[in-house]
Amino acid sequence: DTAVSxxxxxxxTQMGNDKSIKCEQNLGHDTMYWYKQDSKKFLKIxxxxxxxxxxxxxxxxxxxxxxxxxxxxxxxxxxxLELGDSAVYFCASSQPQGNTEAFFGQGTRLTVV
Amino acid sequence: GNSVTQMEGPVTLSxxxxxxxxxxYTATGYPSLFWYxxxxxxxxxxxxxxxxxxxxxxxxxxxxxxxxxxxxxxxEKGSVQVSDSAVYLCALSDPxxxxxxxxxxxxxxxxxx
Numbered sequence: 001d002t003a004v005s006x007x008x009x010x011x012x013t014q015m016g017n018d019k020s021i022k023c024e025q026n027l028g029h030d031t032m033y034w035y036k037q038d039s040k041k042f043l044k045i046x047x048x049x050x051x052x053x054x055x056x057x058x059x060x061x062x063x064x065x066x067x068x069x070x071x072x073x074x075x076x077x078x079x080x081l082e083l084g085d086s087a088v089y090f091c092a093s094s095q096p097q098g099n100t101e102a103f104f105g106q107g108t109r110l111t112v113v
Numbered sequence: 114g115n116s117v118t119q120m121e122g123p124v125t126l127s128x129x130x131x132x133x134x135x136x137x138y139t140a141t142g143y144p145s146l147f148w149y150x151x152x153x154x155x156x157x158x159x160x161x162x163x164x165x166x167x168x169x170x171x172x173x174x175x176x177x178x179x180x181x182x183x184x185x186x187x188x189e190k191g192s193v194q195v196s197d198s199a200v201y202l203c204a205l206s207d208p209x210x211x212x213x214x215x216x217x218x219x220x221x222x223x224x225x226x
Binding site: 004031033040041042043044045048050055056090092094096098099100101102103104105106107 | 144145147149151155156157158159162164200202206207212213214215216218219221
């Protein structure tokens, strides 16, 4: 039973399109995250939510809009996709206390052509 | 702000060689420290963690000690195997609950038979 699952695993789309990535966790965690991993494997936080409330928005363009319908879900919608958005996007969850680890999904490889 | 610095890769070793991957951090207060491993095409898995100074995290033959005096959390393994080939990422979180895990740039390890 997958702890953090995100769909789709692969996404290939044209510039200018709008796409969504879905994430669900069954760990009962209060906090969820979106991270972006570039081609050099650098992992950078985009957003974090706690109990459905936005906590961190790390200077991400407005074209990216996260939505948390409930504590177990955090979806990422991207408008007007650009070539530079190509990356692997990871969803994660944790308890808000920083001494516990985050659990990551398998990632969504987004390719914008 | 908080940050993590990892040694540049890639690191190429022969099977049964000794491994060290350096990680140093900058943080206010007392962060928790983590090592994650990412196998090709997969998400991040927690390898080990330490939540306070002088703690040693260990798992699957890997270990790392939280050194407050040198602000370091170096990853070591006495004898690597081909199956250890992966990207290793050092991370910290603020126990006060900043809702963010900060990662180093990742170090790719390749082990040759």
